[in-house]
Amino acid sequence: MDFSTLGTVTYRALISLFTLFVVTKLLGKKQVSELSLFDYVIGISIGNFAAEMTINTESPEVNGIFAVVLFGIVAYLVSWFTMKSIRLRRLFMGTPTIIIQEGKILRNNMHKVHLDVNDLLEECRIKGYFDISDIAYGIMEANGEMSFMPRSINKPLTPNDINLKPDKEKLLANVIIDGKIMDKNLQLMNKDKDWLLKHLTIKGHKNIHNILLCTLDANEKVTIYEDNDDLTALDILE
Numbered sequence: 001m002d003f004s005t006l007g008t009v010t011y012r013a014l015i016s017l018f019t020l021f022v023v024t025k026l027l028g029k030k031q032v033s034e035l036s037l038f039d040y041v042i043g044i045s046i047g048n049f050a051a052e053m054t055i056n057t058e059s060p061e062v063n064g065i066f067a068v069v070l071f072g073i074v075a076y077l078v079s080w081f082t083m084k085s086i087r088l089r090r091l092f093m094g095t096p097t098i099i100i101q102e103g104k105i106l107r108n109n110m111h112k113v114h115l116d117v118n119d120l121l122e123e124c125r126i127k128g129y130f131d132i133s134d135i136a137y138g139i140m141e142a143n144g145e146m147s148f149m150p151r152s153i154n155k156p157l158t159p160n161d162i163n164l165k166p167d168k169e170k171l172l173a174n175v176i177i178d179g180k181i182m183d184k185n186l187q188l189m190n191k192d193k194d195w196l197l198k199h200l201t202i203k204g205h206k207n208i209h210n211i212l213l214c215t216l217d218a219n220e221k222v223t224i225y226e227d228n229d230d231l232t233a234l235d236i237l238e
Contacts, residue, residue, distance in 0.1 A: 015061055019050070019068050042075045086180060093142050100138030103151070113140050124148070175222075176214035189216050200224070 053064020137149040
């Protein structure tokens with residue numbers, strides 16, 4: 001065993017580990033949670049650079065450090081810009097896709113996300129739905145995870161338990177995101193911008209730029225979540 005080479009690899013491995021730790025701290029918790037397609041590509045690339053920097057002793061370690069830091073900066077900038085731009089967010093992070101709508105499977109949407117029936121049934125079983133007819137809506141999130149809304153009659157403590165007929169399930173529409181009106185979502189709810197602005201004014205919100213999220217349901221209920229930049233989050237420590 002060449003102890004000189006072993007020492008060099010150990011030294012480079014520690015540098016690689018430290019560099020990855022610093023870059024990950026820079027990117028924040030989102031990068032190490034559920035990954036978008038872009039985050040996944042960035043993560044694989046950074047991992048390859050770190051491995052190359054550790055094992056390839058003929059290449060200067062500064063090259064690997066530069067590559068890791070460069071990709072980390074790119075990922076940070078993309079994350080920052082996607083928080084400011086909905087179009088860039090959709091481009092880099094993707095958008096949710098409805099797979100099941102009002103109990104009906106949308107085959108075309110399944111093809112768009114390369115999901116077959118067996119995959120869908122597996123996702124349903126993982127989430128506790130062994131009978132797909134119990135599901136009102138199924139949505140594939142941008143990170144590839146599946147979210148399900150059960151039929152009203154199958155929810156815990158359902159109106160069915162007391163012989164009441166529940167209303168038909170309807171999804172909420174996000175009509176304002178990051179201070180920007182989602183015209184297409186408004187149209188799907190058969191409303192327009194003037195109607196929305198009127199209701200916001202009634203609720204005391206004249207400036208939509210201070211609204212982080214605004215939702216509209218089938219009963220014309222408008223729910224507003226303000227941009228509370230002035231609030232300080234609780235510092236939760238172990």
